[in-house]
Amino acid sequence: MSIANIKDVARHANVSPGTVSNALSGKRPVSPKTQQRILDSISTLGYHPDTLAQSLVNGHSRTLGVVTNHLDDYGTSRVLTGIDQQAAQNGYSILLTMVHRNNQITNNQMLTQLISHRVAGIIWAVPELWNTDEVNLAQYGDRLPPTVFVLMNPNTGLSVVNYNIVDGTTQAMQHLIRQGRKRIAHIAGPATWDSQQRTLIWHNILSEAGLPCDESYVAVSDWSVPGGEKAMHDLLNQHPDLDAVLACNDHNAIGALKVLRAANRNVPSEVSIVGYDNVPESGYVSPALTTISLPFAELGRTAVRQLCQLIDSTAQPQPQPNILLPVELVMRESA
């Protein structure tokens, strides 16, 4: 009395199970009359082929394993949306696994779960873990399905899809300098690989331009609005005469905005601010944030396309080139 299977359909349509299979897959011809009879039986019986059994015999699952963070941040949920979009288009289902704040489940447990589900490939999109080393894949050797990393540090020999880190900060800095800003402070993010890169670029560009770039112009923050407030406060104490701020993300920029408003510094006439991420609210704070727009959803789509290519390529896995998508400086009011 349970759910109908291919044998039930075969019996109902007076054919063999193999013929039902062929009628559905079209891999071998079936006479139009039989075809119709089978289709009728399928709909009256409400038959849905069992993907699990199909995967078992075919040896592949048309399922992609995705590991993301808790989705508290705008970026990762956009990435996930992009992943789902492209996966659906390529005929893959998605098995989702999230890394939560109180991280009880280890990376290995997640990977084991995905491997046990025989996913065709894995997308790893956990920006909190910038270092791909931390994921600890070595032990799996070549038993690991093809894997693509999103929003993680490139140049590790693994397949990474990311945005162009250098380009974003460079554009922002050039914009500020072009505007004649001389004392450009930097609110840096936590000590991750990309934060360090961006601080380095900030430093190098100022140094080349002969502008001040010592450590007193840098305040380290977390990624939050209050963090930005505190950092801005400190910077203003150190350098009351600063005329621009490069923030590590929009939330920090918004925090800075609040502090500057409280200190009666006009943005952008007295102080320019550039954010990072282009979260939706950056467009409707006042003044609206000039910021770097990151292609989150496209990152997800690209990762899926790249992964499908890896899956389809029968060749031995070889060092994959990193894919870096372009960013865009979105000009609004704050700079």
Next chain:
Amino acid sequence: MSIANIKDVARHANVSPGTVSNALSGKRPVSPKTQQRILDSISTLGYHPDTLAQSLVNGHSRTLGVVTNHLDDYGTSRVLTGIDQQAAQNGYSILLTMVHRNNQITNNQMLTQLISHRVAGIIWAVPELWNTDEVNLAQYGDRLPPTVFVLMNPNTGLSVVNYNIVDGTTQAMQHLIRQGRKRIAHIAGPATWDSQQRTLIWHNILSEAGLPCDESYVAVSDWSVPGGEKAMHDLLNQHPDLDAVLACNDHNAIGALKVLRAANRNVPSEVSIVGYDNVPESGYVSPALTTISLPFAELGRTAVRQLCQLIDSTAQPQPQPNILLPVELVMRESA
């Protein structure tokens, strides 16, 4: 040369496949020595049991199908986070399917996909489809696995987990009236079931209090900041003397805030505003929004718990009671 299976392990450990199975499941005793030998073989061979094959023979998949929207809104991604959290805790994996803007895939295709994957249950969390009718489940009859709806209209005989719609709006209105507000306008959302409910409550409470509540005090908006701006603009034209606004969500409230600032109306001294949702940015706009906090993540967790209960109950599916979680009025600056 491919991935190791249970026979490989058995051969390597000099036991039968059945013993390996028992060693892993613990369903029947295995001698400590054999146990150890098997565990060693498993780790040297890198064996991971095939969940698909297990599901095939067990007849259940320990996988939950989840249907969400595109995650563009804060609420749904929090719900998804809650779902994943609780699912992991209950030992379920998640098969994710998203409804995108350019919705090419029909509800039926999604359901078919999930059914084919033999998910143990389904969580349907697509606020855009308030009417559970639109999902069109009738055709599946009792072949549909247990299903729980999140953020959808209750009282349909289906199992629905939602927040208490009446309570939120009631609290907000009482708060405004208690403050002595007399002309309380309403920015309503698109014509969905919950929008209508909330407008109704707004009307009834004002009516009971003997305060103006005719249609000229209502402006219909979409869920966006610009929508809120336009609505506020219209309301201000109609009633320059209004002293409070009940917005359908925080984004509309933020839009209203911008317009009021431009019109030189002080918030909250001249005009009070209450939002809805408690999105993160509502805490750091200026003035910070007083708003209704909805238990999004808890909604997701509750849905999973409810679903697991449905799955485990061998009883015939019977009309499920709706579960309504409490909301909270978050007092900040705007009211």
Next chain:
DNA sequence: TTGTAGGCGTTATCAC
């Protein structure tokens, strides 16, 4: 305590 055989639902191979 351990081994053996049958079957879960499907597809591929071989025969007709």
Next chain:
DNA sequence: GTGATAACGCCTACAA
């Protein structure tokens, strides 16, 4: 064009 049969990897009676 169609039907029987043997896998896929695993679990579970039943037998030893």
